[in-house]
Amino acid sequence: MDNGMEEAGNIMSAAVQESKAAYDSIQARFGSAVSEFDANPTMPFFEVSDLSKWVDIALFMRDDPRLKFNYLACLSGMDYPEQNQLGIVCNLESIGHHPHRIAVKVKCPRDGGAIPSVSCVWHTANWHEREAYDMYGMTFDGHPDHRRILCPEDWTGFPLRKDYQVQDTYHGIKVPY
């Protein structure tokens, strides 16, 4: 009984198998530039281990007829203080072509880290990357309009970092309660 349940847990659902197939095409093309596939049932993902290949991977994922990831549903920022890293998570889908979806994680060093911008691949990434920069502080190389998007342009610090401390005053106005 226990073994049976364990086996059932290990079997990938049809949706995850679709994502695995998409990952296999990417892995066949880029080899060690991408990490192992993680069959997370909520959102299967892989990581880009070679940062310089990220734009090429993105273009391949968008244009290859087997993949056609034409829709960047979300781009979120992440802070990993234990690994001393920042990162982004891109949720990708293929509207009107394939039923598969996958998440791509890209990480960079926490201090002065930079990630190549994919705003030329998916225009959605333009504002999302600005938001990730605004909240976490990684730079996006090649971004056409690299500014904060929500906070004032002269704001100090990056509010969603785990160790963020709010500034005492902003233009002479007290900030903390």
Place this chain on the structure above:
Amino acid sequence: MGLLDARISNRNVLVTSVDNVMNWARLSSLWPMGFGLACCAIEMMATNASNYDLERFGIFPRSSPRQSDLMIVAGTVTMKMAEKVITLYEQMPEPRYVLSMGSCSNCGGPYWNHGYHVLKGVDRIIPVDVYVPGCPPRPEALIGGLMKIQELIRMEGIGITRQEALKKLAEKSVDPQQIIDQARRATA
């Protein structure tokens, strides 16, 4: 006591002071500046609309601070917005009044601790005359606050500072519990 509550003689003559007439005119045509910052603004718009009909008090939103004498700070004031609120306040001609509507503009509301981007109370940047609590306050509460502003105007006069008028208003305050109890008894 309102000006028109005084007995008018059968010759339609009313004897009163200039102060009273001026105050009556000002409090009967309070023109708030039409700007909203968050969900409180939805309640403010509902109060302006036909169900609650603020125009019966002569209150009618204007689209320019230069034509307004009341600022209803309806919603969350972000640090980015704070300086614009100061500018708008300074553009209003005196005498001007500020009503802080809702928990956010009163004290930061739900963002008081983790809202790095929120000004914790609009009274940190501009003087506030009346605070309306609530998240957001119902239209009745906003009308109550606006009537407080009207009462404040009634307290004013030549040679009386705003501080003194506010003090007089506070001295004249009514304990709401008695009114609530009275209303409950009436409906029971």
